[in-house]
Amino acid sequence: MAAPLQHKVLLTEDEMPTRWYNVLHDLPTPPPPVLHPGTGQPVGPDDLAPLFPMDLILQEVSGEQYVDIPEEVLDVYRLWRPSPLFRAHRLEQALGTPARIYYKYEGVSPAGSHKPNTAVPQAFYNLKAGIRKLTTETGAGQWGTALAFACAQFGMECEVWQVRASYDQKPYRRMMIETFGGRVHPSPSDLTNAGRAILAEHPDSTGSLGIAISEAVEVAAQNADTNYALGSVLNHVLLHQTIIGEEALLQLAKVGETPDLLVGCTGGGSNFGGLAFPFLREKWAGRMSPVVRAVEPAACPSLTQGTYAYDFGDTAGMTPLMKMHTLGHDFIPDPIHAGGLRYHGMSPLISHLYEEGELEAIAKTQSECFAAGVLFARTEGNVPAPEPTHALAAAIEEALRCKESGEEKVILTALCGHGHLDLPAYDAYLSGAMSDREWTDADQAAVAEALTKLPAVSQ
Amino acid sequence: MAAPLQHKVLLTEDEMPTRWYNVLHDLPTPPPPVLHPGTGQPVGPDDLAPLFPMDLILQEVSGEQYVDIPEEVLDVYRLWRPSPLFRAHRLEQALGTPARIYYKYEGVSPAGSHKPNTAVPQAFYNLKAGIRKLTTETGAGQWGTALAFACAQFGMECEVWQVRASYDQKPYRRMMIETFGGRVHPSPSDLTNAGRAILAEHPDSTGSLGIAISEAVEVAAQNADTNYALGSVLNHVLLHQTIIGEEALLQLAKVGETPDLLVGCTGGGSNFGGLAFPFLREKWAGRMSPVVRAVEPAACPSLTQGTYAYDFGDTAGMTPLMKMHTLGHDFIPDPIHAGGLRYHGMSPLISHLYEEGELEAIAKTQSECFAAGVLFARTEGNVPAPEPTHALAAAIEEALRCKESGEEKVILTALCGHGHLDLPAYDAYLSGAMSDREWTDADQAAVAEALTKLPAVSQ
Incomplete structure (x- = not known):
């Protein structure tokens, strides 16, 4: 019998990183001010x-x-961190792909993300x-x-x-x-x-x-x-999330792997930045060269359909102005199930890196994402939140490309939360009741209208 | 600053037990036949x-x-096992107890239990x-x-x-x-x-x-x-669950601890048996001497209010007859939120061990259990399923006794599942809408009536 497959790469609490990584230090060019x-x-x-x-x-x-991460914070982190890195053997087998798919699982946190x-x-x-x-x-x-x-x-x-x-x-x-x-x-x-x-x-x-x-x-x-308190978008939020990528680096090193592709879902950008920034540092230092790909919902595609401009973070226009990819601060996206991705803008840091060509971006419809989520649940067991099904759909797409080409790519993604509290979305998908559509001319017109309301400084 | 607290005791996949423990081999007296x-x-x-x-x-x-556990089963187990053993430092601090509370967390499985x-x-x-x-x-x-x-x-x-x-x-x-x-x-x-x-x-x-x-x-x-397929009660089910206790033994040994008290919730008995049996083996071998305490719901108290007799496992009387603690196979308990504990009988193995004096049993009302569950969620983070809140309520009760007495007892319990899909029960508790009552004379009369319908062989 073959040697047992290792499904999880674990770190002990002692091995948990004690510093967050600040990508601002290493950016090839500085981002525009707020x-x-x-x-x-x-x-x-x-x-x-x-x-x-x-x-x-x-x-x-x-x-x-x-x-440095304060000890009081580290002590709470240790309630669930370091989080496990999984090798998705059973998903790979179901796909018949030579790609090796790893996912960093943040659903083990008490809040589930x-x-x-x-x-x-x-x-x-x-x-x-x-x-x-x-x-x-x-x-x-x-x-x-x-x-x-x-x-x-x-x-x-x-x-x-x-x-x-x-x-x-x-x-x-x-x-x-x-x-x-x-x-x-x-x-x-x-x-x-x-x-x-x-x-x-x-x-x-x-x-x-x-x-x-x-x-x-x-x-x-x-x-x-x-x-x-803001849960995404801002620099300090993305800073705190870099513990995801820092742990993933240590875990991949334990199994001797270097990623060829990073894929993560993007709403405000914190999960994506948290995963990607430490790997970008490694790339800029010449130690690896992964492709880094953001995946956004087709119903709210700030990177792929938005404009790079100064805009408000909120609808009423109370926040400072941030230069970011935006659909316009009063654009209201469809009520898709991936509620965490329904944001008109994108983190200024992610937007800046996208402009600089450091990242790719694609958009996915929710049915494609839920199909990926169901396949993942039936093979790997963990039921993903709707948000990371976007990343899974893109990981699966790449793995199937590898099946065609025979490439043994190492794909790393973040399963940023479990879907236990999102099961009505799976119910809607499985019962055929999920509304789903591509980005339309009407959507583009709504964005164009919203962009006319950008603050004067953006013009 | 004091040394960091260790919250989790982990095992690697390599350290996972590869055998289930069969308590039948070591029982002081053999159980009655089916x-x-x-x-x-x-x-x-x-x-x-x-x-x-x-x-x-x-x-x-x-x-x-x-x-021996087949390799095909071990490979699926490794999707989430070994499961973590937690030291509940933050719960202990909130209680102000000198007791050390450990919980084995089975909520990390894909199904959540x-x-x-x-x-x-x-x-x-x-x-x-x-x-x-x-x-x-x-x-x-x-x-x-x-x-x-x-x-x-x-x-x-x-x-x-x-x-x-x-x-x-x-x-x-x-x-x-x-x-x-x-x-x-x-x-x-x-x-x-x-x-x-x-x-x-x-x-x-x-x-x-x-x-x-x-x-x-x-x-x-x-x-x-x-x-x-039956999810509890039968010997082979409890056999498979012993991986819980076997892992917990290895994990406690890693931190040099020996339990003074094991508490687990009991519905059909599989979670409880899975945790307790390997520790009973150690007790019978003279290597430790824990008190082992079963906690059942006051609305369905098969051990503390039932009769030890031959009864059917199901309501219609289609199964073989098992000697067990039973409330009568057609007793229908209140629709309490801990649905997994709403069973008229108790595993024959657990019932036998209870008769032999190897176990204690107590019953808890659901409000006391949910109060424990909320305290646990706000301190340790993980929201427990309603079933293991029974065990938590008993663990907290013992920890508070230790606070009075000053005893530094080591308490081990099993958090056999998360409560993510049971949140309406927490909602009912927090909004004051939870019905709750002690075991009454009317309940006892209903059980007496149900017991008149035991099969002839029981008489």
């Missing part, structure tokens, strides 16, 4: 102080290559700054769940505005947030000026991440003991 | 052949101390015997999900009768079974004689595990290429 919407001038730390603690603001602009990697340090730095309560937005609920978990770990309050499409479709994450002690409001809500303005115009609005951000930011800005 | 309901004589292998493959029948009666430990070998041995389809019952859905996962791994069909109370309350596990490719019917159904008979008498029946077993057994008995 601008104040009133003055059009670069924002300084003081501009951000109403929302964020100084530790996070300094991380946002830091030029240091590495940032990669989001606690940044929720925990964000809660910690806020607590250290004397903040007692955090507000945030959430789409499918992954981020809200993560922040509620993190706040529970540090004895803080957590208040979450959840996009109504997900609040109604997927009540389980609301329940999980409440189990962790958090409070949840459907967004748009009548608790904020931003929410009331949307409801006045669109009483049946199913919401968007942009609207929910406006609501959470408004409440945080009005209360001295309350700050806002 | 009887044929018609003849009142002990059943032989041929009596069980319509339902089970010969490999499992031989395991059911084997006197060997160990059974310990059930795949036996589903996988059961599917494998059936496939080896030429069987193409398995039928089964499921309560909350943990077992049905596990069997559907296992059947997907071996390319087999899977058909599941789910207790209607759970089918209606918790649709997510039905969806997960279907994601793995299985089919689900609410029980009682009109697809079987057993189901139709119940519906004729109780059209609004919320079902029970006993009824669902009758339906699944009926279909398996009628089809040559179809067998039945």
